Amino acid sequence: MSVAKRVGIMAVAATVLVGAAGCQDGDTEGKKTAGAPRLQNRDAVTEVVQAAYRKTAEARTARVRMTVEMSGSAQAAGTMEMSGVMGWDPTLMDMTMKMPKGMAGAGADMPGQIRMRWLDDAMYMDLGAKAAQEMDGKRWMKMDLGALAEASGDKQLQKQMTRGLEDMNQSPAQQLALLLDSPNLKHVGPEKVGGVEAQHYKGTLTFQDMVKSDKSLEVLTEKERQELVDRAEKSGIKGYDTEVWVDGDGFPVKMDLGMTMPQGTVEITANYSDYGVKAAVVAPPAAETFDFMKLMEQLGAAGAGPGADGPGNGV
16 A cells, blocks of 8 residues: 555544544443432533533543544544543643544555544654655654645635644533533433443533534634534534533543434544543654655645656555
8 A cells, every 4th residue: 555545544534533522332321320310400410510621621631542433434434442641721642543444445554553642733643664664764644734724725624624623622621511501401310430430411412502602613704604504404414412421529431422414423432531640742753754744745746747647656
């Protein structure tokens, strides 16, 4: 597999990850506590979720184990499993991702799992030893979404990329803040998650509710926001189902986000632990890193040359 194709697949994976920033494993529904639960009223639920928001925002880091299940997309169908440390305010990440088996084009020479680091609005992805052999020892790919958007000269793309960067900072605290805007937020009852006693809460937000709550969309005009809602409605996106399990210390230990549309579904499960853990994320060595944007420029120039066959010819 050429480096160009391998990089393209990694770009798809990165795009899916950025868009998913928010579900099911063997512990999905939680283990119900015996006996009829005493459910909290809306005021009590709001108080608990607000307190969890404040504690989580102050923690700024946590360990996370995340599963992203996608169906219906020929290019990115499958299951992504990620684990590591993440931080918010500022956004930081040092995680390992298992590549989806269903991702189109993922050949035998693709690494089974990929180390990812995120800092200073840039994502670094370890493409493995095979890429290093073909790229003068450079195995890490840098994707600077802000620089990519600016270089494109496309104002709409710049806004989308800006929103993508904001979504990457969608900490569990911000997810809790969004959940508070749900008109049907409710207490489901006590459950165990991974052996931890927790209280289960759930709510649903329409896409219009999300647009109103999403501060990253303030860069859009009222007309552009309405167009975004209209496109979502035409695409069949109804809204988002969100669930959270809060432990006895007031921290979310698990969050689920689900979205259904005609093209397929996306379900995200995130299990959190060790809030406040040290997250010392550093960029890979410059000598081992190549820039995605510069590589695309080089491939484009090569493709425009006399007799060039385009990207993928052993580059």
